[in-house]
Amino acid sequence: MDLTAAELTLLGLLAEQPRHGYQLEEVITARGMREWTEIGFSSIYYLLTKLRDRGLIAETGEPARGKARKVFGPTPDGFRACAAAAEEAIGTLRPVFPPVLVGLANQSMIPPERLHAALARRAEALADKIAEIRAAARPEAPPFVRAIFDYSLTQLEAEQKWLAAYRGELDAVRREA
Structure with missing residues (x-):
């Protein structure tokens, strides 16, 4: 069922x-x-x-x-x-369809300064969301509730790490150009 x-x-x-x-x-x-x-x-x-x-x-x-x-x-x-x-x-691992991937696939359509600004907004939103989840997580919560917060934080932190590296890569390309 x-x-x-x-x-x-x-x-x-x-x-x-x-x-x-x-x-x-x-x-x-x-x-x-x-x-x-x-x-x-x-x-x-x-x-x-x-x-x-x-x-x-x-x-x-x-x-x-x-x-x-x-x-x-x-x-x-x-x-x-x-x-x-x-x-x-x-x-079961299921596909996820985050809109950010569609945006990345079409980033060549975005002028570089606007792409940089969009990535900066995303970085700020990630930092805000991480802070919000950390504030909401309660150490005294049952293990399954803590696992949900930990999973969410780990995913957001992984994206934050990827985003920092990608922004650095784009900045390096812009400096070379």
């Missing part, structure tokens, strides 16, 4: 503990999950309905705080689907 990344994310959060939609939103926000998921607040209830209709989650009957909210938890099929999809997501 295939799950989208958004479905797997919600199912995984429900496997941690039964929750209602607003609690899911709180956890997504608190953990900085919007940095790596495409789950909007408005889509949470839609995704819960899809998971329920597929028999992967069910109402638990547990009381929810506040308004009359439905609390959901995974069914046995939901636990199995979550485990299988998580294993697949970890073990």
